Amino acid sequence: MYIKKKKWADYTHDELTLMKETVANASADTPFSPEYAAAYLNKSVNTLQYMRCHKSDAITYSKTGGHIVYRRKNLDAYLDKCEKKCTSNF
Numbered sequence: 001m002y003i004k005k006k007k008w009a010d011y012t013h014d015e016l017t018l019m020k021e022t023v024a025n026a027s028a029d030t031p032f033s034p035e036y037a038a039a040y041l042n043k044s045v046n047t048l049q050y051m052r053c054h055k056s057d058a059i060t061y062s063k064t065g066g067h068i069v070y071r072r073k074n075l076d077a078y079l080d081k082c083e084k085k086c087t088s089n090f
Contacts, residue, residue: 003015003018003019003035005033005035008035008038008044008045008046011035011039016039017039019035019036019039019040020039020040020042022036023036023037023039023040023072023075024040026072027072028071028072028073028076029071029072029073030071030072031062031069031070031071032069032070032071032072032075033067033068033069033070034048034049034068034070036070037059037070037075040072040075041075041078041079048070052068057081059074059075059077059078060074060077060078061074
């Protein structure tokens, strides 16, 4: 099920959960809009936009016909890269 695009703040918790599950259950090469990618990563669309513009280690994305898309494999790679084992400095 595809959820209609609207302002990020207007998405309900149920819609965000459905978007996240849609990405999680898709094949690795499936492209998703920034809204779906943000829901999957528990970030805002504005955060993804900031990362695209200001961070060299941002999530890999594609731009087709002026539209930004993220593939699930790149979202998973970003999550793997952010994984930490310990927060202490012994």
